[in-house]
Amino acid sequence: xVKVTQSSRYLVKRTGEKVFLECVQDMDHENMFWYRQDxxxxxxxxxxxxxxxxxxKGDIPEGYSVSxxxxxxxxxxxxxxxxxxxxxxxxxxxxxxxxxxDTQYFGPGTRLTVL
Amino acid sequence: xxxxxxxxxxxSVVEKEDVTxxxxxxxxxxxxxxxxxxxxxxxxxxxxxxxxxFDEQNEISGRYSWNFQKSTSSFNFTITASQVVDxxxxxxALSNTGKLIFGQGTTLQVKP
Numbered sequence: 001x002v003k004v005t006q007s008s009r010y011l012v013k014r015t016g017e018k019v020f021l022e023c024v025q026d027m028d029h030e031n032m033f034w035y036r037q038d039x040x041x042x043x044x045x046x047x048x049x050x051x052x053x054x055x056x057k058g059d060i061p062e063g064y065s066v067s068x069x070x071x072x073x074x075x076x077x078x079x080x081x082x083x084x085x086x087x088x089x090x091x092x093x094x095x096x097x098x099x100x101x102d103t104q105y106f107g108p109g110t111r112l113t114v115l
Numbered sequence: 116x117x118x119x120x121x122x123x124x125x126x127s128v129v130e131k132e133d134v135t136x137x138x139x140x141x142x143x144x145x146x147x148x149x150x151x152x153x154x155x156x157x158x159x160x161x162x163x164x165x166x167x168x169f170d171e172q173n174e175i176s177g178r179y180s181w182n183f184q185k186s187t188s189s190f191n192f193t194i195t196a197s198q199v200v201d202x203x204x205x206x207x208a209l210s211n212t213g214k215l216i217f218g219q220g221t222t223l224q225v226k227p
Contacts, residue, residue: 042206042217042218042220043206043215043217088158094213096213102213104162104215105162106161106162108158111158
């Protein structure tokens with residue numbers, strides 16, 4: 001079974017803090033993704049990575065950065081958290097198959113509240 | 116532009132009823148994948164099915180079935196004899212390069 005884990009299910013931070021969200025997958029997937037999910041806006045892609053040390057911006061990268069030093073781990077960083085970053089954050093991973101990313105498998109999500 | 120539309124925001128049924136969740140997509144690509152995911156109250160998105168654009172065969176898996184029709188750009192999902200455990204948000208998604216484009220989701224409530 002594919003397993004994607006995220007470091008925290010719930011997180012409360014203060015405005016201006018630096019926040020790290022960690023994601024680990026155990027399936028040797030090449031691709032990893034970070035989404036945020038908000039009521040009425042659905043799921044939106046923040047960043048993705050198709051290889052170690054590689055990253056691509058998604059649809060809403062502003063205010064976020066990422067790090068992928070090892071294949072199995074993909075970190076989302078909020079350099080200076082703001083209240084509008086209060087959201088559910090979902091990590092996913094997939095293989096790279098025949099020139100495209102394959103089925104994405106998701107972690108349990110981290111519900112971040114910024115006060 | 117690529118787009119996925121799930122017109123049903125919320126559906127409420129009584130246990131054992133059949134229910135169909137609609138999904139309509141837009142893409143100019145000839146090669147693409149369609150997906151359904153389930154998000155129970157716990158929050159994790161659970162993969163249910165993937166269909167590629169060249170395979171229009173309907174799929175059945177237990178109480179779940181999927182109807183893919185390219186002519187109407189639809190990929191509908193039917194739950195037969197619904198159960199309380201089916202209560203969740205269901206997302207339809209489209210992909211060609213591997214980036215997923217999600218619909219807004221349909222919240223299904225199955226009442227006992």
